[in-house]
Amino acid sequence: MNRVVELKQQLKPGKVYRREDLSKYSNAVDRHLAQLVTEGVLDKIAQGMYYYPKQTVFGPVPPEDEVLVRSFLKDDRFLLTSPNSYNALHLGTTQLYNKRVVYNHKRHGEVDLNGKKFFFHKTPYFPKKVTPEFLLVDLVNHLDTLAEDREMVLKNAITKAKAMDLHKLRLAVGRYGHTKTKKLFEPILEQMKSKEYHWK
Template sequence: MNITADIKTKIARIDTGEVFTYDTLAIPQGEFSAAAKALSRLVANGIIKRYKNGIYYKPKQTVFGELKPREDVLLKNYLFENNKQIAYVTGVRLYNQLGLTTQIPNVVRLASKDKQIKTTIGNLVIKPAKSYVTVTKKNIPLLQLLDVIKDFKSIPDLDKKQGIAFLKSSIKNLSDTDKNKLVDFAKVYPPKVRALLGAILQSLSLNELSKQLKETINYLSSYEFGLSQKILPSIENWNVT
């Protein structure tokens, strides 16, 4: 089967409204030039639409006209490269999804270890953020928890008591393996993250894990989160305020 026939067969299996890329079609690198021509012909014939360079979708017709792909569907294409996840959503958009803020920003932060992702998707502005470790599908929930701690003080309209309750509950419900991974990842985050995480772990009586973090921070430094001992009594042992 030649590349054009192969592409047509694969696109026929894709639902209308779905977004796809060269990765989705599993096009070998040596076939990119021929594939580009084949895709351009399909665009010209109205079978598919080009959203941006390298990103396509099958148009879906409704009584109100053509339905374009949702922003969240388009966003997913920037989280993967060569079928491997390289980035994740962080920042205020994430904190809204977690129920920590009511604000819904039109700026979405995508965190990646080795790539800066900047683009626009409809009304969304995509800006890069730093991932402190290499992103994998499995470690994203842990990295997002650490991001909540890192940005705790600056999350818009955050109820700090509820925020600490969310973190305690989320960490408590992790498996022992993931608790250990969380601590290992925290060691490459800023000291303030290790301090607040250590205080939370101590409050959960996870003393062996909190001790690991205690050894990594300067006991003369202080870390301001706008917290009181009434919200988290253990902060007095970590110079967290």
């Protein structure tokens, strides 16, 4: 059997492959991969990364962001988010950002994957999934990067914080807050704690 055909038979639609994943199926992996890219079988999405498109009646489906990041990191431990997520807090943020942020344990820096920019932040602490408390802390951490009226957004964020669960917010601030963010939230948390104690 032709080695390129043999390699192609290992591919599954919708999956992203790294060069090293496919080298065991070929005795000339770089030449064979280049041939498959030329034939339109594979899409080269980054250095050493290839995508076997899933075909539908509407044409090929691009790889999901989570699939790209998982393959790039070779790790399931990451949190993929975006400044657009802040809009769910209803603090007056309305801008739409073409920015994807990846909290992870391995990489730091800007990476282009399949024509999309991903901003990798290496950090020891991030939640498994986005929560309102994490979003609020993350927003204050990156307030200086927002395009909106920052004073208005911060004022609304403080109001929002006072209506949140004290325990969950305290944990989020302690685990994920930058030094400046922790200082900002400190008097708010103390005030919330005092009020909670008063009502007991």
